[in-house]
Amino acid sequence: MILNNNGNIVTVGVGDLKIAQSPKAIKTSLGSCVGVVLYDSIQKVGGMLHLMLPNCNDREGKPGKYADTGIPLLLDLMINKANSKKNVLTAKIFGGAKMFSVNSEIFDIGKSNILETQKILGQLGIKIKASRLGGTKGHQITLDTETGIVQSRIFGEQTEKY
Amino acid sequence: MQISKEHLKILDIIVKISMDNASRSFSKTIKHAALIELVKTELVDISVITEEMNTDFREMVASILRLEGSLNGKLMFMVPLDGALILQDFYLQEEPGTAKEFDELTEGTVQEIGNILASAIGNSFASGFGSMLLPTPPQVLCDFAGSIFEQLIFEECVDNDKILLTETKFRLSNTEIDCYFFLLPDLNTLKESLDKYENATNINTCNS
Numbered sequence: 001m002i003l004n005n006n007g008n009i010v011t012v013g014v015g016d017l018k019i020a021q022s023p024k025a026i027k028t029s030l031g032s033c034v035g036v037v038l039y040d041s042i043q044k045v046g047g048m049l050h051l052m053l054p055n056c057n058d059r060e061g062k063p064g065k066y067a068d069t070g071i072p073l074l075l076d077l078m079i080n081k082a083n084s085k086k087n088v089l090t091a092k093i094f095g096g097a098k099m100f101s102v103n104s105e106i107f108d109i110g111k112s113n114i115l116e117t118q119k120i121l122g123q124l125g126i127k128i129k130a131s132r133l134g135g136t137k138g139h140q141i142t143l144d145t146e147t148g149i150v151q152s153r154i155f156g157e158q159t160e161k162y
Numbered sequence: 163m164q165i166s167k168e169h170l171k172i173l174d175i176i177v178k179i180s181m182d183n184a185s186r187s188f189s190k191t192i193k194h195a196a197l198i199e200l201v202k203t204e205l206v207d208i209s210v211i212t213e214e215m216n217t218d219f220r221e222m223v224a225s226i227l228r229l230e231g232s233l234n235g236k237l238m239f240m241v242p243l244d245g246a247l248i249l250q251d252f253y254l255q256e257e258p259g260t261a262k263e264f265d266e267l268t269e270g271t272v273q274e275i276g277n278i279l280a281s282a283i284g285n286s287f288a289s290g291f292g293s294m295l296l297p298t299p300p301q302v303l304c305d306f307a308g309s310i311f312e313q314l315i316f317e318e319c320v321d322n323d324k325i326l327l328t329e330t331k332f333r334l335s336n337t338e339i340d341c342y343f344f345l346l347p348d349l350n351t352l353k354e355s356l357d358k359y360e361n362a363t364n365i366n367t368c369n370s
Contacts, residue, residue, distance in 0.1 A: 013213030014312060014319060029216045029308025032316065050212075052312075052319060061323045062209065099313050100301065109316075138309020140219060155221065155305045 009142075012050045015065035017074045019047040019082050020145055027142040030095030032110035034067070034117050034133075035141050037092040038074055038126070039148040040084035046145040047082070049074045053109065054116030067116040075124055090129040091121050092150050092162055094141045097134060110134065130162035165205065165326060165349060169356045174203045177328045177345065180286035184343070185332060187282040191275060192252040195335040203328040208319045211327065216308040223268065224310045225276025225300040229284055232293035233355045235347035237283065238314050239276040243304070245339035246272055252334075269302050276300040279343060291355045311344075318346060326352070 010020045012028040012035075020026050022044035028035050036049040049070045056066040063069035078084040096110035096117075114133050121128055130150070132139065137155040144151070153159040165173075181201050188196040224240040241249060247261040250271040254260075261268060280297035288295045303310050318325045330343040 011213045011217050013209035013211070013216060014315075015323070016209035016213065027216070029219075029306045029312070031305070031309040031312040033312055052316065059321065061321075064209070065319065065323075097309075099303065099305070099309070138305040138312075140306055140308070155309070 012048050014050055014052055015062040015070075017047065017049040017064045017070060017077065019045060019074075019077050021045045021082070022146040024145050025142050026145065027140070030097070030139040030141065031099045032095070032097055032113065034093060034095045034110075034113040035139070036067075036071055036074060036117060036121070037094070037141070037143050037150055038078050038084075038089050039092070039143070039145075040078060040082065040088055041090075041148055042088050043082065043084060044145055044148075045078070045082040045084055046143045046148065047074050047078050048141075048143060051113060051117070054112045067113060067120055071117065071120045071124065075126070086125070089126055090148075091126045092130045093117055093121075093128060094132050094150070094152055094162075095139045097138060098136055099138070132160065132162060165353070168360070169353065170203065170205075172356055172359060173326075173328075173347075173352070176287060176290045177201060177203050177330075179290070180283045181330045181343070183286045184279045184282040184330075187278050188275065188332065191278050192249060192334075193255065194252045194337075196332045196341070197335055198330060199333045199340075200329065200331040203326070205324050205326050207324055208315060208322070211325075212308065212312060212315070215311040218307040220307055222305065222307045222310055223264070223272045224303045224305075224314075225272045226303065226314060227276055227280045227300045228298040229280065229287075229295050229347075230298060231284075231288070231295035232351065233287060233291060233295055233347060234351045235345060236314060237276070237280045237297070237346075238310075238342075238344045239272065239279050240307070240310060240342045240344070241272065241339065245334075245337075245341065248334070248337060248339055249275065249341075264304060269304075273300045273302050276302075283345065291359055293355065314344060314346060 096114040
């Protein structure tokens with residue numbers, strides 16, 4: 001594949017989470033998965049989680065795959081590794097598309113991912129500042145850690161800033 | 163998820179033979195040489211492989227099919243949007259540059275190429291394993307590379323952090339078009355088929 005990575009761009013894969021500080025940007029592409037962005041405007045540090053399922057349900061494997069284990073882990077990284085204060089953190093969430101128009105539960109997982117993400121962020125006391133969710137097409141998101149602005153591009157639509 | 167090194171080697175050989183057959187069928191269909199640039203079969207970490215895919219911001223058209231029979235799995239043919247238009251001209255034997263935008267003809271072309279590749283691969287696997295394999299009707303997706311790939315591997319990622327994936331890259335001669343073909347075999351049925359293949363080969367070796 002064509003690699004657009006350079007030293008200042010950090011890419012996040014499925015079930016993974018990464019944090020980075022200004023001047024770096026963090027990006028990912030989403031389908032039915034949800035991208036959770038946490039941002040600390042004081043330190044100009046951002047974190048991104050690419051989750052694919054709402055609940056771990058005692059499954060083994062990467063905690064970043066699930067909303068209920070991945071979001072607390074991202075918060076933990078921001079607090080304990082980036083030394084962010086919880087009360088300055090804001091969240092932005094993206095993705096959760098229904099990519100296939102079939103009546104199959106597994107392909108309608110986007111909606112469950114969105115609901116669980118909103119619920120867990122609420123339980124953790126993190127304010128959702130912006131979101132662009134649902135639809136039937138993929139999302140590409142890029143967080144600029146200098147400004148906290150997330151560029152969101154949905155296939156076939158204009159890039160928007162959140 | 164477990165697959166032995168021996169099984170991986172056998173699979174790699176069958177995949178290479180399959181891709182050789184597939185490339186011939188592909189070239190014949192579009193009346194233009196499709197050259198294999200890369201074939202690899204490996205057990206990959208889902209975060210690593212999708213990170214690689216997510217660095218590719220191109221818009222793609224993909225045809226996804228399932229293989230059903232003694233070996234189950236998923237196949238995906240993926241080509242950049244601009245490349246799909248050139249493929250359409252080749253397939254319909256039009257002058258290059260005739261197809262200007264993605265429409266039902268482009269979708270049909272990608273669907274048909276997906277079908278042809280899947281049949282060629284299904285036939286090669288079936289003759290290798292001595293069993294029947296049938297492709298399902300294809301579903302076409304037009305989206306970002308990373309978003310499409312995420313859908314391909316989604317079900318396998320639910321219970322696994324690593325997936326067995328074969329990736330083939332074709333280059334259409336005298337063009338800048340790269341096409342990608344992915345095969346995602348179901349590990350349980352693959353193991354059964356490889357065990358049978360291994361046993362049959364051992365019996366033949368003992369008899370000769």
